[in-house]
Amino acid sequence: VPDAAAGRSDEVRSLRRSMRDLVALSTLPAVWGDFRADQIAESLADVLVGMVDLDLLLVRVPLSPGQPPYDAVRTRTDGPYASEQVRTLADALPADPGGARTISRPDGGGALGMVAVPLGLGGDSGVLVAASEAPRFPSENDRLFLTVGANQAAMVLQRRRAEEQLQRSQRELSDFMENAVVGLHRVGPDGRILWANRAELDLLGYTSEEYIGRPVADVHADPATIEDILGRLSAREELHNYPARLRCKDGSIKHVLISSNARWEGDRFVHTRCFTRDVTEVVRAEQGRELLVRAGEVLASSLDWDATLDHVMDLAMPLLADFGFFDVVEADGRVRRIASAHEDPRRQAILDSSRWSRADHTDLNVCALTSGRTGFHPDITGAWLHAVAAGPEHLAVMRDLAFRSMVTVPLRHGERTLGALTLFFADSGRRHTEDDVALSEELARRAAMAVENARLYGEAQAAIRVRDEFLSIASHELRNPVAGMKGAAQMLRRADERGQLDGARLRRYVGMIEQTANRLATLTEDLLDVSRLQQGVLPLRPRRTDLAALIGSVIARFQEQSPAHQLALDLGCSPDPAVVDPDRIEQVLENLLGNAVKYTPGGGPIEVTMGPDQGGLLLRVRDRGIGLPEPFLERIFEPFGRASNAVERNIEGLGLGLYICRQIVEQHGGRLWAESDGEGKGTTMLLRLPASDCVTDDAASVA
């Protein structure tokens, strides 16, 4: 009995111990709470070697994918099993290590009972290998403990893995949402933004703190649009690619397409989910294209470029500017500001009145005009304004205009800068981009083409006007003598038929006809010369010419014809022979002397002097005749240009001679001009010819 009692008592003890151990095993998941897999393996190994009489234990658990599994190894310290041998053993285990078997001790000292227990289904959470020299290993108890321990570990590890997978997929989803290239946000029933992803924050330039909690209507540029969107969503409509304009923190506008729906729980509106796709670049590219097309139409439709550029500026706003202007370089080099545009009339007046002068400005803000280069200043600071200001007044004006971004692009034609287009962003808070610069340059290129076309057209029109005026005067000048001649001839016949043709009348009319015919001949020659000059085909035939001799002979001729005038020649030196067209220079000299005689009607001295001047020759023909009123000093060199006092005195003349003379002299590289102290005070004509070697073949031919 005692034995039996002792045996029962042993059994009871053993049972109690088993119960205690099983309870301990069942509490392991709680202990392992936030253990890592390797810690779980170690902990399980510790627990099991305390419960089962083992010579060898290996708990192998998988770590994260790609890493080798973790082995927790226990060996009886006095046994022959080193940890390396155990691992080799575990590695060698068959794929399904379910059943018990016997293995030999490595040192040949007998057999070990061995058991392998998979962790989880098919060992997906690891494996547990236990071996012992105990004679009845593995007993039922041994199996129980090892299996329960393995299951506990497998359960925790599998749950852990499931949790990790869930977390990972949640993290992936949230990463996806957060980092999606489309903007995402949710709006609560109160119309405030509940959440927004990075792309949306980046799109609008807000931080998360600034953005979350803001009424979504705040960021919409068009109140009607968001009202419509919210209305449709609350009617359970889904939106696909609904176009809208959002206002960024910096004031700039983004064009977006919105896809959205609302989440409902029963009748309760939870939130709206909204995808925001930024199509600003697409829209702006379209707008830019449209701007260029419309500007092209405007520019092609008119040659009045003030009005045209005005229209173009209107088109450029608001896409490229809040305000801006064209500056145009006039023929005299001065800059004229046109087509300025500003919504605010007061500031418009400032733009119109601001005067531009190259000297006053630095190259920074007017580089387009001064050097034909684009200026791009998207971030204008107070310091910058200081740097470019021409003075305190200019600074005050610029501050008043309050611009923050500026682009100035040249209007160029070939190497010439015709003007500049300058565009500003001010109150809208927008900044110019590289794309804006490119678009502005394209716009300026087209405007320049139109300005150049208008200029060419203007020149052509002016040339046509000059030609028509010339033809009108020329036809008048031709018809008058013809009419006189015809009248004289008819008068001769008429008088003859009536027997009234006496000798005096005959002589008078024949003289009249002869004189008129001479005039017509001269006029015809002059008109031919003018015509050739205007077509640029008056050829010079330069030769070495003794100018002194030429002048002498012309003077002698005139002196003979005009005894009432005293012609005097004073040669300051005896000039070297010049290379000129002697026939044409003679024509000039005859004209100058002829005028001096003609416009000194009562006779008088005419002094001709010639001397060296600036490496060339200067010839003066000075008379004491009727003189030239100041407004006619230049006018007399234009076709049909005649001085008023000459006309009033009925002094014959067409007004072509001096025009022709000046053209001839200029073709020689020289200058011809008039000086006079005024009416009644005589006239001096001055002719400067360059040094002979200046008269080359190039200068001699008219291109």
Next chain:
Amino acid sequence: MRRRLPDERRVLIVEDEDTIGEVVADALMLEGYEVRRARNGREALEMVHEWLPHLILLDLMMPVMDGWAFRAAQRRLAGDAADVPVVVLSGAREVRARADELGAVEAMSKPFELNHVIEAVGRWIERGPSAAE
């Protein structure tokens, strides 16, 4: 061919081209008209103050004061001088249209037939307001 003419048959020729002025004046004088010449509008205006013509032959393109300016000034003159009929003789283009603008009774373009001028003068001297007196 000779017609009876009023006792006073005054014609003023305003023309800067001497040949034309002289030929027309000579021809009209041979017809028995009393003729005077002016070389531009200003001279003509001065003349009509003391010598009221029955007809004015007017060139258009003239120095100092052209035909248009003369006609405008003539119409502002006091008394009969404003109503003296004007025949335009001009080398300008579209002379008839211009004559209409000026309220001229007739226009002849240069070069003209001398006979036509003499006939026109006869016609308008008989019909004109001065001739009715």
